Amino acid sequence: xxxxxxxxxxxxxxxxxxxxxxxxxxxxxxxxxxxxxxxxxxxxxxxxxxxxxxxxxxxxxxxxxxxxxxxxxxxxxxxxxxxxxxxxxxxxxxxxxxxxxxxxxxxxxxxxxxxxxxxxxxxxxxxxxxxxxxxxxxxxxxxxxxxxxxxxxxxxxxxxxxxxxxxxxxxxxxxxxxxxxxxxxxxxxxxxxxxxxxxxxxxxxxxxxxxxxxxxxxxxxxxxxxxxxxxxxxxxxxxxxxxxxxxxxxxxxxxxxxxxxxxxxxxxxxxxxxxxxxxxxxxxxxxxxxxxxxxxxxxxxxxxxxxxxxxxxxxxxxxxxxxxxxxxxxxxxxxxxxxxxxxxxxxxxxxxxxxxxxxxxxxxxxxxxxxxxxxxxxxxxxxxxxxxxxxxxxxxxxxxxxxxxxxxxxxxx
Amino acid sequence: xxxxxxxxxxxxxxxxxxxxxxxxxxxxxxxxxxxxxxxxxxxxxxxxxxxxxxxxxxxxxxxxxxxxxxxxxxxxxxxxxxxxxxxxxxxxxxxxxxxxxxxxxxxxxxxxxxxxxxxxxxxxxxxxxxxxxxxxxxxxxxxxxxxxxxxxxxxxxxxxxxxxxxxxxxxxxxxxxxxxxxxxxxxxxxxxxxxxxxxxxxxxxxxxxxxxxxxxxxxxxxxxxxxxxxxxxxxxxxxxxxxxxxxxxxxxxxxxxxxxxxxxxxxxxxxxxxxxxxxxxxxxxxxxxxxxxxxxxx
Numbered sequence: 001x002x003x004x005x006x007x008x009x010x011x012x013x014x015x016x017x018x019x020x021x022x023x024x025x026x027x028x029x030x031x032x033x034x035x036x037x038x039x040x041x042x043x044x045x046x047x048x049x050x051x052x053x054x055x056x057x058x059x060x061x062x063x064x065x066x067x068x069x070x071x072x073x074x075x076x077x078x079x080x081x082x083x084x085x086x087x088x089x090x091x092x093x094x095x096x097x098x099x100x101x102x103x104x105x106x107x108x109x110x111x112x113x114x115x116x117x118x119x120x121x122x123x124x125x126x127x128x129x130x131x132x133x134x135x136x137x138x139x140x141x142x143x144x145x146x147x148x149x150x151x152x153x154x155x156x157x158x159x160x161x162x163x164x165x166x167x168x169x170x171x172x173x174x175x176x177x178x179x180x181x182x183x184x185x186x187x188x189x190x191x192x193x194x195x196x197x198x199x200x201x202x203x204x205x206x207x208x209x210x211x212x213x214x215x216x217x218x219x220x221x222x223x224x225x226x227x228x229x230x231x232x233x234x235x236x237x238x239x240x241x242x243x244x245x246x247x248x249x250x251x252x253x254x255x256x257x258x259x260x261x262x263x264x265x266x267x268x269x270x271x272x273x274x275x276x277x278x279x280x281x282x283x284x285x286x287x288x289x290x291x292x293x294x295x296x297x298x299x300x301x302x303x304x305x306x307x308x309x310x311x312x313x314x315x316x317x318x319x320x321x322x323x324x325x326x327x328x329x330x331x332x333x334x335x336x337x338x339x340x341x342x343x344x345x346x347x348x349x350x351x352x353x354x355x356x357x358x359x360x361x362x363x364x365x366x367x368x369x370x371x372x373x374x375x376x377x378x379x380x381x382x383x384x385x386x387x388x389x390x391x392x393x394x395x396x397x398x399x400x401x402x403x404x405x406x407x408x409x410x411x412x413x
Numbered sequence: 414x415x416x417x418x419x420x421x422x423x424x425x426x427x428x429x430x431x432x433x434x435x436x437x438x439x440x441x442x443x444x445x446x447x448x449x450x451x452x453x454x455x456x457x458x459x460x461x462x463x464x465x466x467x468x469x470x471x472x473x474x475x476x477x478x479x480x481x482x483x484x485x486x487x488x489x490x491x492x493x494x495x496x497x498x499x500x501x502x503x504x505x506x507x508x509x510x511x512x513x514x515x516x517x518x519x520x521x522x523x524x525x526x527x528x529x530x531x532x533x534x535x536x537x538x539x540x541x542x543x544x545x546x547x548x549x550x551x552x553x554x555x556x557x558x559x560x561x562x563x564x565x566x567x568x569x570x571x572x573x574x575x576x577x578x579x580x581x582x583x584x585x586x587x588x589x590x591x592x593x594x595x596x597x598x599x600x601x602x603x604x605x606x607x608x609x610x611x612x613x614x615x616x617x618x619x620x621x622x623x624x625x626x627x628x629x630x631x632x633x634x635x636x637x638x639x640x641x642x643x644x645x646x647x648x649x650x651x652x653x654x655x656x657x658x659x660x661x662x663x664x665x666x667x668x669x670x671x672x673x674x675x676x677x678x679x680x681x682x683x684x685x686x687x688x689x690x691x692x693x694x695x696x697x698x699x700x701x702x703x704x705x706x707x708x709x710x711x
Contacts, residue, residue, distance in 0.1 A: 034633060035508035035518070036603040037646045039667045043656040 004075025011070035018062040022055065054411045061404040065397065072393045089113040090122060090144070091155040098179065101155055108153060118156060122147070137369075138168045145171050157181045158207075158369060160362040167371040178366055180207040186359040188212060188352050190226040191233055191265035195219070199265045200226055203356060207363035210356065236346055237269040241278055242289040246305070249289050249328040256339040264343055285346065289324070303345070315341050418443075418695075427520050430566045437527035437566075440695045441535070463487040497593045497706070498555045499533045499540040501526045502616075503572060504600035504609070506546045507647045510574040511601070513630040513691055519574045521628055521691045522599040525698050526569055529597065532699065534562050542568050543587055547576040552586065555594075577648045578608055587616070594621045595706060602627050602675060603648070610678065617682050624685040624705050626698065627675070631690050636664040 003009065034040075089108045095101055109115060115125035120135055122144070137156070144152055152174045159181070170176055183206035191199045196219040203212045222230065238257060242250035254270065261268040271283070275290040288294045288304040302321035311325035314336035322345055326332060333339075418439055426432035466475060466486030476489040503526065509519040526542070533540045541555035542565050553561075553568045596616050602609060602625075617623045632638065638657040645652045672688055679686035687701050 031643045031645050031652065032638065033511065033645045033647050035511040035601050035647055037644050037649075037651060037653050038603070039664055039671065040636075040644055040653050040655050041660060041663075042653045043641070043659060 001076065001078055004077060006074055008070060008074035011073060012067065014066050014070070015063050018059055018066065022059045054407060058404065058407050058411065061400055061407065065400050065404060068393055068397045068400065072390065072397065076389055076393065078389055086149050087111070087113040088116055088122070088144075088147070088149045088152045089155070090116045090118045090152060091125075092118040092157055094157065094181075095155040095179070096125070098155075100179065101177075104177075105155075113153065118154060135162070136164045137162050138165055141168050141170065141174065144174055149173065151175070153177060155179070157361075158363040158366070159360065160364050161357065161360055163364055163369070167369075170370040176369065178363075178369070180363055181361040182206075184359055184361050186355070187226050187229055188355055189265075190222065190229040190231070192219070192230060193233065193265060198222060198226070198230065201352075203359060205359055205361040207361060209362055210360060212356075234266040234347065235269065236266060236285065237283045238271070238285045238287060238346070239283040240270060240272045240287040240289070241275040242272070242287075243275050243291065245291065246289040246327075249305070252328045252330065252333050252338070253287055253289065256333060256342050259339040260343045260346065263339075264347060266347060268346075289328075303342075314338065315345070422516060422520070422524065424515065424520065427523060428570055430563065430570050433523065433527045433566050433570055434531070434562075436524055437531040440524070440528040441531045441699070444696050444699050445532070445535070459491050461490045463489055496557075497538050497595055499529070499538050500555060500594055500596045501530065501540065501542045502587065502596060502598040503542070503544040503569075504546075504578060504598070505544040505572050505574050506577045506603075507574050508577075508601055508603045509628075510647060511630060511633065513632055516691055517574070518601055518628045518630070518691065519572070521689075522626075523569055523572065525626065525689075525695060526597075526599065527566060528695055528699065529702055530562065530565055530569075532702070540565065544568070544572045545579050545584065545587070546574070547579045550579060550584065550586070578604060578612075580605075580608060584612065587612075592620070596621060596623045597702065598623065598625045599628060600625065601629065610675075613679075613684060614682055617684055622685065622705055622708065624687060624702065625679060627672070627686065627688045629688065629690050631692050634665070634668055634690065636661045 087108075089105065091101075091105070096105070105115070116122040117125060118140060120140075120143075137158075144154075150173065154174060154176045156176060156178050157180070158178045183204065185202060185204050188201040188203050189199075190201075193199050193216065197216055198219050199214055199216050200222075201212055201214045203210055205211075240250060240253060240257075242253075250272065254272065257268055257270055260266075261270075275288065275292065278295070283300060286294070286298060286300055286302045286304075288302060290305065294302060294304050303315070304321060304323055305327075306323045306325065307327075308316075308323065308325040311323075314324065314326060314328075314332060315338075316323050316325060328338070418436070421432070421436050421439070427436065463476065463479065464487065466488055470488055474488045476487045479485070479487040479489070503519075503522055505519070509522065510517050512518070512520075530540050530542075537557070539555040539557045540561070542551070542553040544551045551568055551572070553565050598613060598616065600609060604610060613623065613625060636657050640658070641654065641656045643652045643654050676686050676688075685701075685705050687698070689698060
């Protein structure tokens with residue numbers, strides 16, 4: 001609870017007005033001195049009590065009114081960081097094993113901090129195993145803000161891929177302790193090239209970045225991790241159809257495909273034929289280089305020439321498949337990395353990508369984590385909650401004014 | 414009550430001797446303009462008429478000069494100068510300080526007493542003043558002196574309403590009456606355990622006349638206040654809370670009954686009882702007074 005214009009709180013001295021009037025009116029003019037009261041009877045006190053109660057209610061209502069108006073003027077607002085009485089130690093998965101933080105975690109736990117995972121809904125450490133679902137740090141902080149804990153200590157690795165969207169501010173009650181993750185090595189893929197030779201692609205990742213390298217090793221030397229990942233080469237059949245007019249394009253396409261075949265651990269079965277003499281052989285991909293449109297009947301994955309002067313990219317993905325936007329020649333094939341693009345189109349890599357993400361250890365430097373407090377976004381938040389309070393205050397004022405009028409009217413009757 | 418007089422009925426005027434005298438004179442002179450002579454005739458200084466001698470008349474009253482002129486026996490008659498004693502008694506208890514507007518009952522009583530005293534002085538009656546409350550009993554014994562009126566007014570001005578009606582000693586001196594006298598008692602009749610009635614009944618003897626002026630306020634009679642109030646008894650300081658709207662009718666009938674009862678009680682004792690509300694003109698009071706005085710002279 002805070003006030004935007006606390007000087008208006010002096011308006012609370014205005015409470016003296018109704019109280020003073022009440023006091024004065026109680027004393028003055030109510031007693032009539034008469035010679036004798038012998039002919040008067042005490043009117044039942046119930047009625048008088050009613051009147052007095054009525055007066056009291058009126059007084060209270062008027063005081064309430066003044067208080068509300070003063071609060072409205074002084075700009076009462078509630079910030080979301082209502083401090084509760086619990087302390088939290090929120091840690092990211094893996095932190096519990098860090099020797100550097102062992103002492104810190106133990107001492108905070110003794111001080112009564114609750115140990116929780118830095119994950120959705122912040123499960124207690126002892127209640128559940130660490131959840132794997134990674135979550136955006138920004139949204140985690142937002143939900144931490146709404147938890148009303150008194151003090152929150154967060155131990156985090158600051159993984160770069162978990163900072164998404166707009167940067168948020170870190171509230172005062174959250175202390176964010178970060179540690180650069182240890183560099184890790186992992187095997188991305190292991191592909192059997194021949195009976196006793198395996199191509200292993202390894203990744204090395206640390207807070208600075210992730211680098212991949214491929215090694216060809218003998219089958220016997222594989223470790224467990226690599227054996228688990230071991231798989232045969234992908235075999236992809238590709239049919240390339242081309243017009244006579246597109247002979248040069250076809251050559252470049254074939255060269256690019258060959259480059260892919262030679263570089264990557266996969267087998268490409270490439271067939272070429274004239275576009276007019278198309279056979280219905282079963283293929284995984286069709287490359288269609290012709291002025292004529294590709295027949296409707298073809299439903300496999302396709303890479304089709306379709307002239308589009310306005311496209312920036314050489315290859316673009318459309319609803320039907322990939323489109324080649326320009327005529328191919330040596331220049332643009334090299335400039336646009338045709339072979340690389342073809343490789344990324346042809347070879348499935350979801351699994352490898354997922355595995356790479358899993359081991360990703362890139363981290364953001366600490367000073368880039370949070371936006372400073374006076375960023376506009378925060379103001380929006382504050383005004384939003386403030387105006388909310390204002391609305392309630394105005395509504396309350398109107399209601400109490402109404403009640404006050406009704407009570408006053410009843411009293412006068 | 415004319416407006417000229419109304420302007421004078423202010424506490425600062427009524428609280429000075431000359432002011433009170435002025436008010437009294439204005440009231441009486443205004444009332445007496447046109448005057449009244451004594452109706453009774455008999456032996457006296459001022460000639461009234463002759464009448465023929467009848468056997469049994471006192472020979473001393475024969476007018477021999479008239480006989481010399483007319484050889485008839487005449488008896489000379491003169492207006493009788495009747496001298497009576499008027500005793501004003503004033504209830505000076507605190508309940509008399511009940512006020513409506515600027516005028517309290519005590520002030521009203523003072524003005525009436527001053528006016529009546531002025532009138533009695535004019536008629537060469539003797540008059541005295543007795544004010545009673547439980548703190549002090551003031552007595553100006555009736556005398557026929559020139560200074561009497563000023564002394565009387567001075568005592569009257571200094572009367573303060575305080576305390577209650579005297580319950581114990583000192584009151585006995587007021588019953589010391591002899592001969593023809595007229596006792597005029599101003600009170601609001603708010604007594605305690607009928608002590609006022611007891612006092613009044615002891616005032617009355619076969620030879621004197623007693624007039625009781627019962628002074629009431631108009632609002633007091635009808636309880637014509639608006640709303641709920643606390644009423645405080647001036648003497649006992651007790652308070653009651655009253656919703657006047659609820660009680661007005663009951664109160665008014667109760668008042669009327671009380672007045673009627675008092676009147677009947679006075680009638681039984683042959684005491685003249687006059688209910689005066691403070692808005693009544695003073696002339697009415699004077700007329701009542703004169704009426705009673707005439708009966709006393711027979």
